Amino acid sequence: MDRKYITLKNLVIEQKKCIGLKFYTDKVLQALVNDLPEVKWSEDYGMDYLLNSPENLDLVFKTFRGVAWINCNHFYSRSSFGRQQETIDVEWFRKRMPVEGKRHCPENYLSKLQLKCYAKNTVRTYVSCFENFMNYYRERSLQELDENDIRLYLQHLIRENRSNSYLNQAINSIKFYYEVVLEMPNRFYAVERPRAEEKLPQVLAKEEVFSIIENTNNIKHRCIVSLLYSAGLRRCEILNLKPDDIDSKRMVIKIRSGKGNKDRYTILSEKLLKNLRTYYVKWKPRNLLFEGPSGHAYSAESIAKIVKEAANRAGIRKRVTPHMLRHSFATHLLESGTDLRYIQVLLGHKSTKTTEIYTHVATNIFFKIKNPLD
Structure with a gap:
């Protein structure tokens, strides 16, 4: 015989926090629920409920111990909100x-x-x-x-x-x-979300990327655009880079507190390393690798402007963004035969499912298919 179970829900009824008790029709469970103090029935939610208090919550667990399994997945929080470590000014x-x-x-x-x-x-x-x-x-x-x-x-x-x-x-x-x-985990668990849009990332050809790099204004801008592409960095990761994060001995770049507050390493291009050394001697950055004239960090808008203006000078008509260079990095690695798992690590993706999107835009698989028109 299947074990009985009852699900706890966070409810607000008449502006008071309540414990919802949801279960399939069962005479034993219903009799136990009826014995709870001041329990009521909600037509709107289709379940019994009682006031949410530590005493009532303890009583619920004591009442159903050994009789039914209590499902708290919709009652207690299982996730942690906010993973960034930066200081927030509200x-x-x-x-x-x-x-x-x-x-x-x-x-x-x-x-x-x-x-x-x-x-x-x-x-x-x-x-x-x-x-x-x-x-x-x-x-x-x-x-x-x-x-x-x-x-x-x-x-x-x-x-x-x-x-x-x-x-x-x-x-x-x-x-x-x-x-x-208000500390009511999963209160609106049942609210439907829109279906996810499965849009493919926009990717540049290698020739277009090289042309953008060649059309940057100066050595600093060239290093910024080259890093976005050759290391697959996000804008915020470029802005937070420090000179010590460039490890020329191991030929890697350390990304500190990336998305999801995760550290990771990504690859360093030998060609880029030469440009970075030239830039470092000329600009002498102090705290961050890329600083404005006053020593403050570059803004995300400045990075976007550098990429956009270089793309315009290169004669590329499509709208080019910094993130498009990251997409291009991943796609070009995949096309050259790099294992998807390695690309996932370089990008800092939590799951390979996120990285798999690039399999839909990589063209190497299409070259193996003979077009029926040819």
């Missing part, structure tokens, strides 16, 4: 001038973002998305909103032709408030 959001009729992000939301050390871009995205959600329901308390309200808001975004990426960002920002700030 003061700008706190000091904004109030706009009449518009609600600003709650202080506990900002404080939690700061405590969790989210990346700056993520902080901006979460605050913007969550404030849009708040102001869509500006006449209502956040505590009284439920799954149906979120679905209605997402339908509103769809009618506005928002991208799937924006929809997912909106869901993340909303879940962060209810599940992390």
Whole structure:
């Protein structure tokens, strides 16, 4: 006989935190539930519930011990929000001038973002998305909103032709408030996400990459563009590089606190190393490998501008971005026969599934296929 089980859910009913008790119809379980103090039935959620308190939670475990397995996957958090180690400054959001009729992000939301050390871009995205959600329901308390309200808001975004990426960002920002700030893990687990868009990465031909490098303004810009391509770096990784991260003896580059707060090594080009030595003698960087005139770090926008202007001078009509050079690095390695696992390590991908996208744009497999027209 299969063992009975009961699933705990985080619910908010009449603006109070509650423990939802979901299970298949069973006389024994129902009798035990009925004996719990002040247990009630919710038509909206289709389950019994009682107030969420340490005492009630302990009682639930004691009541069903040895009788049913308690599934807490939707009740306790299994993930860790915020993995970056950079210092986050949310003061700008706190000091904004109030706009009449518009609600600003709650202080506990900002404080939690700061405590969790989210990346700056993520902080901006979460605050913007969550404030849009708040102001869509500006006449209502956040505590009284439920799954149906979120679905209605997402339908509103769809009618506005928002991208799937924006929809997912909106869901993340909303879940962060209810599940992390208000400490109700998996509260909106059942909210449907849009289907993932399977877009292929845009890749440049080797000749185009070399032409972009040749059309940079100076040795510093040439080194920046060459690093993006030859080491498969992200913009933020270029900005955080220090001179000591270039290991000429082992011919590797150390990437500190990359995406997901992970360190890794990637390959160093001998041709690039010569240019880096020339650059180092001429520019004498102090703290970071690439610094502005005042010694401050380059901005992400400056990196994008360097790549764009060099591509324009090279006569490339398509819009070229720094990340396109990273995609090209991975694709060209794959086309030259490099094992996918090695490429995954160089890029810092957590899973080979992320790296496998490049198998769809690598052209070496197509050369083996005879076109029926020929």
